Amino acid sequence: xxxxxxxxxxxxxxxxxxxxxxxxxxxxxxxxxxxxxxxxxxxxxxxxxxxxxxxxxxxxxxxxxxxxxxxxxxxxxxxxxxxxxxxxxxxxxxxxxxxxxxxxxxxxxxxxxxxxxxxxxxxxxxxxxxxxxxxxxxxxxxxxxxxxxxxxxxxxxxxxxxxxxxxxxxxxxxxxxxxxxxxxxxxxxxxxxxxxxxxxxxxxxxxxxxxxxxxxxxxxxxxxxxxxxxxxxxxxxxxxxxxxxxxxxxxxxxxxxxxxxxxxxxxxxxxxxxxxxxxxxxxxxxxxxx
Numbered sequence: 211x212x213x214x215x216x217x218x219x220x221x222x223x224x225x226x227x228x229x230x231x232x233x234x235x236x237x238x239x240x241x242x243x244x245x246x247x248x249x250x251x252x253x254x255x256x257x258x259x260x261x262x263x264x265x266x267x268x269x270x271x272x273x274x275x276x277x278x279x280x281x282x283x284x285x286x287x288x289x290x291x292x293x294x295x296x297x298x299x300x301x302x303x304x305x306x307x308x309x310x311x312x313x314x315x316x317x318x319x320x321x322x323x324x325x326x327x328x329x330x331x332x333x334x335x336x337x338x339x340x341x342x343x344x345x346x347x348x349x350x351x352x353x354x355x356x357x358x359x360x361x362x363x364x365x366x367x368x369x370x371x372x373x374x375x376x377x378x379x380x381x382x383x384x385x386x387x388x389x390x391x392x393x394x395x396x397x398x399x400x401x402x403x404x405x406x407x408x409x410x411x412x413x414x415x416x417x418x419x420x421x422x423x424x425x426x427x428x429x430x431x432x433x434x435x436x437x438x439x440x441x442x443x444x445x446x447x448x449x450x451x452x453x454x455x456x457x458x459x460x461x462x463x464x465x466x467x468x469x470x471x472x473x474x475x476x477x478x479x480x481x482x483x484x485x486x487x488x489x490x491x492x493x494x495x496x497x498x499x500x
Contacts, residue, residue: 334442
């Protein structure tokens with residue numbers, strides 16, 4: 211039985227750990243707050259008191275943490291991942307983070323005889339629970355091929371994009387698409403509301419046509435009915451869009467829609483709305499209409 215280490219057992223991470231255990235893997239975990247993972251340890255995950263202990267017990271180490279600074283901490287702090295992994299260990303960062311950081315982990319990891327992949331995901335909490343995530347992978351092709359059975363335990367649309375950092379670049383493209391889609395949905399619903407249309411009727415009418423999208427299906431009704439509970443935290447989407455904006459700037463690439471939507475979300479975060487869901491963007495357009 212292959213031993214997998216998992217660092218970052220949050221909302222999505224916990225579901226992904228469960229799917230790995232269902233697939234027959236022995237999963238070793240590290241969590242800053244052990245009381246929050248008592249359910250998965252009761253189901254068979256092996257809890258370790260330090261990152262180093264978790265890594266030393268594993269042949270594959272997967273990270274799924276919050277922000278780039280968290281990725282840097284778990285990989286580069288003395289005694290953590292890079293210092294603790296035995297030669298030949300596969301390191302797989304599934305956090306959405308900077309492509310530049312992914313390339314740094316790859317360089318420093320391969321210099322130590324480690325095998326490094328960046329493999330961010332899309333599909334949200336529901337996809338994590340169902341094991342239907344899309345997984346976007348960068349790194350060496352041989353290491354991608356070696357991890358296919360692991361990926362298949364967590365997702366159904368698994369794609370290799372190229373060298374280190376390419377998985378993260380693919381995720382940046384994904385988030386750029388979502389940003390434009392979310393703002394378009396908000397503008398359309400506020401237009402329809404201003405004209406007195408019934409918004410539930412409108413959603414039913416357009417969701418199966420050319421305007422339909424996963425974002426519309428997931429969040430249109432929530433917007434209309436004022437349900438802003440997080441499926442994906444607004445603050446985390448800001449992080450993703452900011453990373454995309456930074457990478458675009460490095461390329462000299464203008465992305466005006468992304469910049470506009472990022473500014474709108476930052477306005478909401480400044481109002482204390484960072485822990486709401488991304489669909490709370492609807493309130494920005496409603497406030498503008500006033």
